Amino acid sequence: MSALTVELPLTSEFVPQASASVQYVAVDEESEGQRLDNFLIRVLKGVPKTHVYRIIRSGEVRRNKGRVSADDRVVAGDVLRIPPLRVSERAQAKALHPVAPARDFPVVFEDDALMAIAKPAGVAVHGGSGVSYGVIEQMRQARPLARFLELVHRLDRETSGLLLIAKKKQALRAMQDQFRERETGKTYLAMVKGSWPERLKVLDQPLHKYLLPDGERRVKVVSPDHPDGMRSVTLVKVIQRLRLPTGEQNSFDAFTLLEVTIKTGRTHQIRVHLANAGHVILGDDKYGDFELNRQLARAGLRRMFLHAWRLRLRHPVSGENMELHAQLPQELQEWVVSMDRLPN
Numbered sequence: 217m218s219a220l221t222v223e224l225p226l227t228s229e230f231v232p233q234a235s236a237s238v239q240y241v242a243v244d245e246e247s248e249g250q251r252l253d254n255f256l257i258r259v260l261k262g263v264p265k266t267h268v269y270r271i272i273r274s275g276e277v278r279r280n281k282g283r284v285s286a287d288d289r290v291v292a293g294d295v296l297r298i299p300p301l302r303v304s305e306r307a308q309a310k311a312l313h314p315v316a317p318a319r320d321f322p323v324v325f326e327d328d329a330l331m332a333i334a335k336p337a338g339v340a341v342h343g344g345s346g347v348s349y350g351v352i353e354q355m356r357q358a359r360p361l362a363r364f365l366e367l368v369h370r371l372d373r374e375t376s377g378l379l380l381i382a383k384k385k386q387a388l389r390a391m392q393d394q395f396r397e398r399e400t401g402k403t404y405l406a407m408v409k410g411s412w413p414e415r416l417k418v419l420d421q422p423l424h425k426y427l428l429p430d431g432e433r434r435v436k437v438v439s440p441d442h443p444d445g446m447r448s449v450t451l452v453k454v455i456q457r458l459r460l461p462t463g464e465q466n467s468f469d470a471f472t473l474l475e476v477t478i479k480t481g482r483t484h485q486i487r488v489h490l491a492n493a494g495h496v497i498l499g500d501d502k503y504g505d506f507e508l509n510r511q512l513a514r515a516g517l518r519r520m521f522l523h524a525w526r527l528r529l530r531h532p533v534s535g536e537n538m539e540l541h542a543q544l545p546q547e548l549q550e551w552v553v554s555m556d557r558l559p560n
Contacts, residue, residue, distance in 0.1 A: 243294040249389045252277070253286040254367075256296075257344070263301055265344030271299055273427065289392070316349035318357035324378060324540055329387035329533045330368075334542040337376040337519045341367055351379065364388075369395055372484070374501065377404070377524025378542045382532070390532035395481065401528035403477045404486055405455070405544060407521035407552075408495035409505055412454055412472035414560075419450040419489040423482045434502070435484040437492045449479040450489045458555035460515060470558055471498065475525075486522065497522050517551050 247255055256268050256277070271277050272286045278297035279288070290296070321333040333351070335341065340350035352367050359365065368380035368391040382388035394400050422445030424438040438445040456473040472495065476486050484503070490496065491503040499509055499520035512518075527540045544552075 237300055239298045241296045241298055243290045243292055243296065245292040247290060248292040249289055249392055251286065252279070252284055252288050252290055252296075253344075255290050256298075260298070260301065267301070269344060270431070271301075273431070289396075316343070316353035316357050319354035320358045321351065321355065324542055325538075329382070329384050330391070330531070331381045331383060332527070332540050332542075333379050333381065334545075335371055335376055335379040335524075336545065337374055340373045341370050341379060347373075352381070355381065368392060369481070371524055372487075372522075374499075374520040375404075375522045375524060376519075376542075376545050376548075378527045378540055379524070380527070384533075387532040391529070394529060394532075398479060398481075399530070401477065401526070402481070402524065403475060403526040405521075405523045405525045406474045406476050406486060406490065407458075407498045407548075408472050408474060408490055409498060409508060410472065410495050411457060411470045411558075412452065412474060412495055414454055416493065417452055419448075419452065419493060421448060421489065421492065422446055423448045423485060423488060425483055433483065435482070435488045437488060446482055447480065448482045448485050448489065450486060451477040451479065452490075453477075454560060456552075457558040457560055458552065459558055461554065461556050471555070473552070516554065519547070521548060521551075523548065 241259065243255070250258075253268060253272060256272070257265055260268060269286060272284070275283050276297075276299040277284060279290070279294050281297070284296075321335060323331060323333055325332040333355075335351055340347045342350040342352045344350075352365060356362065356365050362383065364382070364384055366382045366385075366388050368382050368388060371377065371379055380391060382391060421437045422440055422442055423435050424442060424444050424446070425433060425435050428434055453475040454472055455475050458471045458473065459469065474490075476490070478485055487497055487500055487503045491500070496504040496508075497520055498504070498512055499517055500522075501509065501520070504520075523542070523544055525542060525544070529538050529540075530536065531538055543549075
């Protein structure tokens, strides 16, 4: 198979698919505010998303000669250094003709500027890192007449709940500004192992992202003086205390249903903060109790119990205050109902 090796011009418009030498791409005004990874995935058509993330993580992509992270926002006039890339004609054809099946998701709210959907657990929000497609690719296929559909934020693949999608570029920028300035209120429902202490209401520990040998991303709590620690604040409120029905064989005593509000939006923040406090989220396959997860699967819980439940925001066009809710999914509701309640 041959590879395309066309030179990239100094612009983010009409970017070719690959290059055999270092290239430079300038960010235009229309792209300002986009995450770096989303910008590169859009302009480097035919380049596998896993490869895009690899060249960012390795530092081969540079912005104005400095290192840049996948979640950094690009600014008009930024010049991005792109390392040599090769892409097969087959990969290019696949990128130009998406294989994502069309799929609509339950709509919580929708108008001309914004849409909020209830994402199910087990579905990625977008393709990449070994996932061919996600929510946004499926929705674009389901709504071929939509001129603009872009993710405002992200949810972990294993997390269900509210996900915002912008239908206009103006709305995308306004909502991203709100998230960046921490002007939104994001509250989750999480079920954790053990009896959460009523007095423990604020978790304020820095988090640090790192990579496993296979390239998979992980997060850990670090000391306040850690050079790469990012301040992360999580608020916790006890909703209900539960246990498996009497007679069930298990090696644990109780569970606690929590209302968790994040004041910062770090990767895996809730999962890591709760696990560090000694109360892992049920079903968490990265930071959880794996033996407990196996027992819970036999008891009917076969997913992570983390749900993006409530979102407070300002409408990106009207400025009106809004509060959106995504009902706890049926499988989680039924599991909670099957539990024995304990006194708070």
